Every structure is written in structure tokens, then in C-alpha cells.
Amino acid sequence: MKKIAIFASGTGSNFLAIHEKIKEKYLQCELAILVSDRPKSKAVKNANLRNIDTFSFTPKAYPNKDAFEKEIVHILKTHEVDLIVLAGYMRLIGPTLLKHYEGRIINIHPSLLPLYKGKDAVGQALSASAVQTGVTVHYVDSGMDTGTVIAQESCPIYDQDTRETLETRIHKIEHQLYPKVIKQLLEEK
Numbered sequence: 001m002k003k004i005a006i007f008a009s010g011t012g013s014n015f016l017a018i019h020e021k022i023k024e025k026y027l028q029c030e031l032a033i034l035v036s037d038r039p040k041s042k043a044v045k046n047a048n049l050r051n052i053d054t055f056s057f058t059p060k061a062y063p064n065k066d067a068f069e070k071e072i073v074h075i076l077k078t079h080e081v082d083l084i085v086l087a088g089y090m091r092l093i094g095p096t097l098l099k100h101y102e103g104r105i106i107n108i109h110p111s112l113l114p115l116y117k118g119k120d121a122v123g124q125a126l127s128a129s130a131v132q133t134g135v136t137v138h139y140v141d142s143g144m145d146t147g148t149v150i151a152q153e154s155c156p157i158y159d160q161d162t163r164e165t166l167e168t169r170i171h172k173i174e175h176q177l178y179p180k181v182i183k184q185l186l187e188e189k
């Protein structure tokens with residue numbers, strides 16, 4: 001069975017949505033490990049509660065990105081990970097991880113890329129008074145939200161929307177779209 005690793009820095013609602021789809025057997029894969037750069041994040045707490053293996057680290061404890069990514073690569077190899085799923089991992093992937101996993105790392109971003117790259121894509125869409133935004137799943141390269149797009153789904157923005165209501169609507173789309181794309185990739189490879 002194929003093995004995936006999920007990388008998350010914060011809440012981890014996508015991580016939990018994917019985990020549910022594995023438990024339901026919609027996704028035929030094993031969640032080998034949750035990797036996090038925030039040991040105190042909700043994502044790590046939830047992984048521990050569910051007895052999912054974790055590797056959480058404090059970036060500042062390492063001399064540079066290469067050093068912690070080398071350790072991550074070692075852990076991923078030990079767990080025989082086939083696909084890396086970034087789900088709210090708030091760091092650019094560096095050359096060390098890319099060298100080993102390029103083409104096997106995907107990310108989800110809350111906008112219709114190439115619109116609203118980088119941080120706070122939801123805030124960017126609201127500030128632009130856009131009437132729609134969306135969700136993109138893409139391969140990860142060395143840039144910020146620049147890799148090849150795999151799937152996109154749009155999401156309307158209503159006049160009365162607040163950040164919270166829009167984020168909720170976007171998350172709902174993410175929790176369906178990400179497992180769907182992962183399923184497709186696992187079946188392809």
C-alpha cells in the first residue's frame with residue numbers, strides 16, 4: 001500500500017479530513033507520518049491523540065534549512081513515503097527535500113492560482129473585492145505557489161462575507177478536493 005506524509009504547521013483541518021478519508025477507505029493508503037515545524041500545533045496534538053507517528057521540530061534548533069530537511073528526508077525514507085502532502089505547512093520547500101521528492105510533493109492553496117499567491121490569500125481576495133476565489137492543488141517546486149496546477153475549484157464571494165465565512169466555505173471545498181486529488185495521484189503512480 002502507498003504511503004503518504006502530511007506536513008502541517010497549524011490547525012490541520014485538511015490533515016484530519018484526509019485522515020478521515022483513509023479511515024473510511026476512500027483513500028487506499030497509509031498515513032505514515034505527520035511532519036510539523038510547530039511542535040505545539042493543533043495538528044501535532046491531533047496526530048498524537050490518533051496515534052499517528054509524528055516528527056515535529058523547531059527550525060531554530062538547526063543551523064539552516066538544509067540541516068532540518070536532511071533529517072526530514074531521512075525520516076521519510078525510513079517510513080518509505082511515496083507522496084508528500086503539504087497541508088498548511090508554512091515554509092518553502094528547499095533544495096534538499098526537492099532533490100529527493102520533486103514531482104511527489106503537492107500543496108493546497110486557498111485561491112485560484114496564479115491569483116493571490118503567498119500568505120493570506122483569503123485576505124488578498126477580500127481586499128481586491130473579488131466576486132470569486134477558490135482552491136488550487138499543485139505540485140511543489142522551489143517557488144512560492146508556482147508549481148504545476150493539478151486541480152482547481154472556484155468558490156463564490158458574497159457581499160456579506162467576512163473572513164470567517166469565506167474561510168469556512170473554502171475549507172469545505174479543500175476537504176473534498178484534496179482527498180479527491182490524492183486518490184487520483186495514488187492510482188496513477
Ligand code: GRF
Binds near residue numbers: 008
Ligand atoms: C488551508 O487553507 C490551505 O489552503 C493553506 O493553509 C490552510 C491550512 O488549513 N495552505 P488547515 O491547517 O488544514 O486547517
